[in-house]
Amino acid sequence: MLNRLTLLHLFLLLSMLILSILSFSIGAEQIDLLAAASNLFYGNSVDAIILREVRLPRTLIAITAGATLGLCGAAMQGLFRNPLASPGLVGSSAGAALGAVSVLYFGVQALHPQLVPLAGMLGSLLATSLVYILAGRDSNVTTLILSGVAINALATATMSLLLNFAPSPFAIRELVLWTLGDLSDRSLTDFYVMVPVSIVGWVLLIGTGRKLDALTLGERAAQSLGVNPARLRWQILLAVSLAVGATVATTGMIGFIGLVIPHLLRPIVGYEPRRLLFVSALGGACMLLAADIGVRLIPTETVLKVGVLTSLIGAPFFLHLILKSRKDGYR
Numbered sequence: 001m002l003n004r005l006t007l008l009h010l011f012l013l014l015s016m017l018i019l020s021i022l023s024f025s026i027g028a029e030q031i032d033l034l035a036a037a038s039n040l041f042y043g044n045s046v047d048a049i050i051l052r053e054v055r056l057p058r059t060l061i062a063i064t065a066g067a068t069l070g071l072c073g074a075a076m077q078g079l080f081r082n083p084l085a086s087p088g089l090v091g092s093s094a095g096a097a098l099g100a101v102s103v104l105y106f107g108v109q110a111l112h113p114q115l116v117p118l119a120g121m122l123g124s125l126l127a128t129s130l131v132y133i134l135a136g137r138d139s140n141v142t143t144l145i146l147s148g149v150a151i152n153a154l155a156t157a158t159m160s161l162l163l164n165f166a167p168s169p170f171a172i173r174e175l176v177l178w179t180l181g182d183l184s185d186r187s188l189t190d191f192y193v194m195v196p197v198s199i200v201g202w203v204l205l206i207g208t209g210r211k212l213d214a215l216t217l218g219e220r221a222a223q224s225l226g227v228n229p230a231r232l233r234w235q236i237l238l239a240v241s242l243a244v245g246a247t248v249a250t251t252g253m254i255g256f257i258g259l260v261i262p263h264l265l266r267p268i269v270g271y272e273p274r275r276l277l278f279v280s281a282l283g284g285a286c287m288l289l290a291a292d293i294g295v296r297l298i299p300t301e302t303v304l305k306v307g308v309l310t311s312l313i314g315a316p317f318f319l320h321l322i323l324k325s326r327k328d329g330y331r
Contacts, residue, residue, distance in 0.1 A: 005275060008268055012282035016063065019289035023059040024051060026296050057188045062292045063285045064191070065183075065247040066257060068198050070284020071277055072240045073258025075205055078212035078273030079236050080141055083266070084321060087258040090148035091127035092241045094155035096248035099123020101175050105162045117193050120249020121242070127151050128241035137230060144233065181254035181307020183292050194250040201243025202281075204235055209274030216273065254307040256314020257284050263321065 025033050029050060036047035040056070072087040079085070088094060100120035103109050109116050134147040159179070166172040211232050214222040219229045247254075261283040262276055269275035288306070291313070295304045 005269060005279075008265075008279055009282070012279060012286060015286045016282060016289065019286055019293065020059050020063065022293055023062065023289055024055050026293055027055060028296075053187065057186050057191050058183050058292065059289070060188075060191050061186050061194065061250060062183055062288045064195055064198055065251050065254065066285035066288030067281040068201065068243045068247045068284070069254065069257040069288070070261040071202065071205065071281035072244050073284070074262040074273065074276045074280035075208065075212070075236050076240060076258070077262050078208075078215065078276070079233060080145070081216060083263050084259070086256075087240055087244045088152070088253075088255075089145065090131050090237055090240070091151035091155060092124045092244045093248050093253055094152045094159075095127025095241075096120040096124035096245040097179055097253050098155040098159050099126070100249050100252075101159050101162055101178065104175055104178060105166065105171070114189065114193055117190060117246070117249040121197055121245045123155075124241050124245020124248065127155060128237055131237070132234070137234070139230075141233075144237075177305065178252050180305040181252040181310070182305045183251055184303065186250065190250050194246045197246035198243045201239040201241075201246070204239035204242070205277065208232065208236060208239075209277050212273035252305075252307055254288065255311050256318065257287050257310055260314050260317050261287055263317075 021033075024037075025031075027050070029046075031047040031050055033047075033051070036045070036051040039045065039048045040052055069087055073085075076085040076087055076089055077083055080089070097120070099122050100116050102123070103116050103119040108119075130151050131144070131147045134150065135144045139147070159175075163172055163175055166175060211222070211227045214225045214227045215229065215232070217225075222229055262280045265279050265283055266276055269279060288310070291309045292306050295306050295309055298304055298309075
């Protein structure tokens with residue numbers, strides 16, 4: 001008989017498959033999905049082109065970005081032993097956003113469109129490097145968080161400065177809309193740039209689950225079990241920097257997935273970080289797919305950005321966590 005964790009994996013995988021099919025099917029134009037899929041890479045029909053050039057990259061990026069945010073959120077919460085930790089806690093998201101916005105501000109993307117995501121990834125790595133320099137290699141968790149907050153504030157202030165001095169209202173609109181988070185107007189090239197860096201981040205997180213389990217007992221107990229807390233911290237931070245940097249550089253800033261999904265799934269997996277990592281990746285992919293389908297279905301005059309929708313869902317949930325913590329604390 002299948003255990004609860006296996007059933008959860010199967011449920012999330014099936015949900016992701018169903019949501020992917022819906023994502024392929026829903027859009028401004030109705031298409032014959034089966035006919036388009038049968039001629040996906042070689043057909044020149046309108047349906048095949050829409051599926052290949054618009055909906056396929058959008059769906060693949062949603063799955064990859066959602067999985068990254070869910071996985072990295074679970075890793076960060078396990079590392080800091082706090083359900084309120086998120087992937088952007090140590091500056092990776094803000095650094096990626098600043099790198100991409102800087103390219104847009106100076107118009108460098110005219111040289112090559114892929115300079116925007118590449119600059120975002122570089123910005124994420126730079127932000128994490130600054131956190132490393134500020135906190136020091138053997139820093140404690142509090143110093144690490146304070147360093148991350150400082151780098152986040154610096155990156156956000158610099159983005160505000162660029163917006164303040166943007167040369168035209170059109171430039172301001174472009175910069176602001178990018179920071180809202182969006183999956184439209186993305187191509188397979190964007191996906192190909194994003195996915196290798198994301199996979200490197202995922203690979204770095206392989207094997208950290210058991211160490212995070214040990215860390216729940218405290219750093220001294222983890223050390224007695226052969227875990228090096230300082231090395232684990234920087235391994236996870238590097239992984240988050242790469243994976244989240246690639247995501248933010250491609251999609252813009254999409255919040256709350258890395259906070260909400262691990263918290264929802266944690267009770268089901270028995271509060272074990274090792275078991276939470278993979279299911280959070282699947283749950284994050286499902287949530288972002290569902291949100292992206294939602295922005296296509298909600299009737300608005302101006303297209304709703306997916307990052308706005310996830311924030312509208314996540315912010316009340318965040319307030320619920322705060323109120324709950326005041327009553328009975330967190331495990």
